[in-house]
Amino acid sequence: MDKLFIQKCCNCSKYTFPQKFFCSECGSTEFNKISIDEGKVKEISVIRHMLGQKDWIPRKIANIETALGIYITAGIEDTAQEGDTLEIYLHNGAPIGKIIKER
Ligand SMILES: [Zn+2]
Numbered sequence: 001m002d003k004l005f006i007q008k009c010c011n012c013s014k015y016t017f018p019q020k021f022f023c024s025e026c027g028s029t030e031f032n033k034i035s036i037d038e039g040k041v042k043e044i045s046v047i048r049h050m051l052g053q054k055d056w057i058p059r060k061i062a063n064i065e066t067a068l069g070i071y072i073t074a075g076i077e078d079t080a081q082e083g084d085t086l087e088i089y090l091h092n093g094a095p096i097g098k099i100i101k102e103r
Contacts, residue, residue: 002090006070007031015070038100039064039072041084064088064097 006017010030014023022029043063050056062076064086074088074095086097 004036004072004088004090004095005033006036006066006068006072008034015068017070017072034068036066036068036072036088038085038087039066039097041076041080041082041086041097042071044076044080044082062086062097 006015007019008015008031009023009026009028010032011028012023012026014025015034016023016031023031041062042065044060045062046058046060048056048058060076060078060080061073062080064072064074066072066088072088072095074086074097076086076097077099080086080097080099085100087100088095088097090096
């Protein structure tokens with residue numbers, strides 16, 4: 001399990017995700033890394049087919065709003081609903097949202 005990082009431009013403070021070499025706002029190549037721990041599910045979609053994949057199992061992805069105001073598309077668990085707050089991490093380089101268990 002890895003932490004998910006987004007880039008914050010050192011020059012104009014714009015947040016960038018996924019990672020880029022240049023800031024789309026000012027062209028700067030200097031970024032600070034900011035870790036993302038959790039976000040709120042805004043919208044859920046189901047990917048039912050994937051080109052070139054015969055044994056594809058339908059999976060849910062969500063548009064997740066982070067506290068920084070930027071949106072991340074992540075794979076989520078089946079039971080996650082819109083409005084849920086999910087823990088976000090990287091799994092094999094892909095963002096994953098996991099339900100924060102209440103105890
Ligand atoms: Zn910038």
